[in-house]
Amino acid sequence: MNRILLGLALLLCSASVALGQRTVSGKVTDENGEALVGVTVTAPGTRAGTQTNVDGMFSLEVPANATVLKFAYTGYETQEVALGATNVYNVTMSSSASTISEVVVVGYGTQQKRAITGNVATVRGEDIAALPAQSFDQLLQGRAVGVNVNLPNGVVNNPPVFRVRGINSINLSSFPLVVIDGVPTFTGDLSGTAAANNALSSLNPNDIESIDILKDASAAAIYGSRASAGVVLITTKRGKKGKTRVQYDAWAGLTQVTREPEMMNALQYVELKNEAAANAGLAVPRFFLDTIPGRNTYIDTRWADYVYRQGFSHNHALSFSGGTEQTNYYLSLGYTNQEGMIIGNDFSRLNGRLNLDHNLSSRIKIGGTLGYTKSNNFGPQSGSLPGAAFATAGAGRLAFVAAPIVDPYRYDANGNRLPGIAGYNIASNNQLGRGKNLEQTGFYNPTIILDLNKHSSETNQVQAAAYGQWEILKNLAIKTQYGIDNINVENITFWNPYHGDGQGQNGYAANT
Structure with missing residues (x-):
């Protein structure tokens, strides 16, 4: 008996749900009567929704509380149709004025x-x-x-x-x-x-x-x-008629190297290099594990940590725009500071822009734009720019060719880093210091190069233009414009005389 009552209850619930829904259908066409495929048809306030087929037809089950059908299609004005007693709705959609008049x-x-x-x-x-x-x-x-x-x-x-x-x-x-x-x-x-x-x-x-x-x-x-x-x-951007609009935009982010190769540690390096030396018929061992005075661990340098970093970048933009019947204006200020994934690779920019438009009369219009930018670019010799692919001092390369069995710095008997230039592990032959190893352990020491060398490019740029426009007839106007783009660039290069590219020249400096 209980099972019969439960079945009747479920049947009544299903019937009430079915009675609370209805199916609406129809066809969607454009202004020329052509069927529109893929028009989204929804009932706002409900979960009901579908799309038109290749013939522009649709069929949708809507609940009893649905009051409106909404039709949306890219390039056409969104349209809403009130639901009435009928279940058939044929809709003609109009092209979006913002699209065809753009x-x-x-x-x-x-x-x-x-x-x-x-x-x-x-x-x-x-x-x-x-x-x-x-x-x-x-x-x-x-x-x-x-x-x-x-x-x-x-x-x-x-x-x-x-x-x-x-x-x-x-x-x-x-x-x-x-x-x-x-x-x-x-x-x-x-x-x-x-x-x-x-x-x-x-x-x-x-x-x-x-x-x-x-x-x-x-x-x-x-x-x-x-x-x-x-x-x-x-x-x-130009100003538009209306009250002054103030807008502030900002973003921040981090930059870091991805898919960094996994390098051998000190023990693996010594074993492999000594095996290679033995295979070459050389007396072994030629490479050794070493320690820093006062420390109980072996030197195991991860050179990528001295070349790459996690860079922080942020950007800020503030603008004011508005206008009257006669004059529209747009004023903006911006600042950006970005750090690259290589130590010492930085970019900063400070800029401002002013755009003005003024109606002298119903047919004569004048205006102009003025922009100023100051930017600073800093970067080490990365070996990545055009013409630098084979640069021995390229930081991107040095991170993966230097041996992990030597330290970038030199220390006294107490394990304290030596002061000044003496604190860098460099050899007199302009190579990375070997320590007690008998063979070369790398090309250059990237730490002294990143610390002392300098490469910069500073830009000051002014962009300006002024125009006058006379509307002779409707849709016929004469416009004249004068503009300038003046840029001043200062490039500075400094190589230290102790190590790297500048060692053979006793240092190098240039300002162009």
């Missing part, structure tokens, strides 16, 4: 996206503003079709390999022309030292409104042969 910058002015016939890719500034990088070009990889961006190494602020439509010339640069607010700017590595200095790092990514990449013949409409590798047009 203004894209091209070589000869601006156009609405729907009117463009050329090959143009657009990246919004908001998509890259919060990403941790020194320059915007490093952030474009995978964000635009036909654009290939690769970082060749981990040196902070090293220019990436930037290609639009591949390599276009054997003897000319394949780097695209970069234009900021109508003014062509510098590209490439401005440094003449081991500290990389990407020219495009002078622009704060937080100041970018949009990036338009011209990939076909329209790129040469104004810029001629300079556009043979494509054109990257950057539009910085």
Whole structure:
């Protein structure tokens, strides 16, 4: 009897649930009557949802408390339809005005996206503003079709390999022309030292409104042969009518080496090297375990700990924007400080930008932009930059070729490090000190090189432009613009006379 009552109760519950739901269906089309595939159909406030099929049809079970159907599709205005007594809902969706009316910058002015016939890719500034990088070009990889961006190494602020439509010339640069607010700017590595200095790092990514990449013949409409590798047009943010808007953005992060090779310890090194010496017919042993005076453990140096580090980076951006019927303004200040994974590899940038637009009348408009950037780049000889692949003093290499059986420093009888230059374990033949070993134990001692050598590249850059525009007729205007991009770079190199690249020259210093 109890089982019968339980079955009846379950049946009644199922019936009540079924009576509380209904199935709605219909077809979704565009303004031309074409079926839209993949339109998301949901009932807000419930878990009910589905998508239209290849014929634009949908079928959805909705609970009794559902009051609205919501239709959403990329490139079309989201639409809501109130649920009534009927169960069939045929919906016509309209193209999104923001999509078809989006203004894209091209070589000869601006156009609405729907009117463009050329090959143009657009990246919004908001998509890259919060990403941790020194320059915007490093952030474009995978964000635009036909654009290939690769970082060749981990040196902070090293220019990436930037290609639009591949390599276009054997003897000319394949780097695209970069234009900021109508003014062509510098590209490439401005440094003449081991500290990389990407020219495009002078622009704060937080100041970018949009990036338009011209990939076909329209790129040469104004810029001629300079556009043979494509054109990257950057539009910085402008003020909009309304109350002053204050915005602060910041990020912080850590940088460290990944997939670091596991090196032999001191005992393994001695065993293997002595075995190799014996196989070569040399008298053995030639390599020995050693200790530091006053300490009971063997020397077992992990050289990567003296070259690599966990770097801390942080970025701050503060902006003010607003405007009236006549004047719009945008003011920004930014500061970034980034530490690379190699000790001594640092990048800092301080920048400011002011954009103004003013309507003299209903047909005449004037405006301008002024940006200033001061950046400092520091870096050791890493062996990673172009032309330095075989540098014996490359820090990235020294971390893995020095023997673990010698210490980077020298000590007195009490185990205290000796003062000054005497405290570095270096030999008179400009090699890493051997200790009591009979054979070479490495090339250079990276600690003295990282401590005493200096490579820096400092940049001061001013970017400015002023324009005047006269609207002769509706949709017909004349615009003239004058711009400057002035950059001053100071490169400093100092090599100590005791060890490394400067030892054979009794030291070296240059300021260019």
